[in-house]
Amino acid sequence: MNLTRISMRRSISDNIQTTSALFIISIILGLFQPCNAQDVNDSLFNELRAASGTERVDILNQISKSYEHTHPDSSFQFATQAYTRAVELDYTEGQAFASFNKGNYYTRVNNYRKAIEEYDLTIALYREVGDKDGLLKAINNKGNMYRLRGDYDNACLIFLNPCD
Numbered sequence: 001m002n003l004t005r006i007s008m009r010r011s012i013s014d015n016i017q018t019t020s021a022l023f024i025i026s027i028i029l030g031l032f033q034p035c036n037a038q039d040v041n042d043s044l045f046n047e048l049r050a051a052s053g054t055e056r057v058d059i060l061n062q063i064s065k066s067y068e069h070t071h072p073d074s075s076f077q078f079a080t081q082a083y084t085r086a087v088e089l090d091y092t093e094g095q096a097f098a099s100f101n102k103g104n105y106y107t108r109v110n111n112y113r114k115a116i117e118e119y120d121l122t123i124a125l126y127r128e129v130g131d132k133d134g135l136l137k138a139i140n141n142k143g144n145m146y147r148l149r150g151d152y153d154n155a156c157l158i159f160l161n162p163c164d
Helices: 002-050 053-067 072-089 092-108 112-129 132-148 152-160
Strands: none
Touching: 002 053, 053 072, 053 092, 072 092, 092 112, 092 132, 112 132, 132 152
16 A cells, blocks of 8 residues: 555656646747747848849748737738739749738738638639649638637538638
8 A cells, every 4th residue: 555655656756846847848848949030030121132033922921820829910011012012023933922911910800801812813813823722721820710600500601612
């Protein structure tokens, strides 16, 4: 009986130590993440200075995506710049990614009607260039917009017939 209690205490103690260690490691890693994100953004801004043409559109889209969760208004501004420049260059892939980013912005600010409009445009653009991965991401996001609005019938139609 005493051996069982000692074994259980040792097991509980080991679990607490392991949990504490994992918690401390996750906090430490979390502290360094903003620095890494800033390093990525600094690198993208450095690349942007020298970029032109479609490369500039791609970098603007990457910056927009990197700001999506932390600075949504900035994300939208970069997506709008990318979209405008992509239209000027007749760069459909760039237009699609920028429109997708704009849809994500409208989602974040709870403007589901505008988000659906952007995702509709994104879907059309990704279909035009044959990007199935981008197409399915946009369809998924559009379905989620209907779900968030409480329009489950349309959400189901989109999720059950994604490529129609």
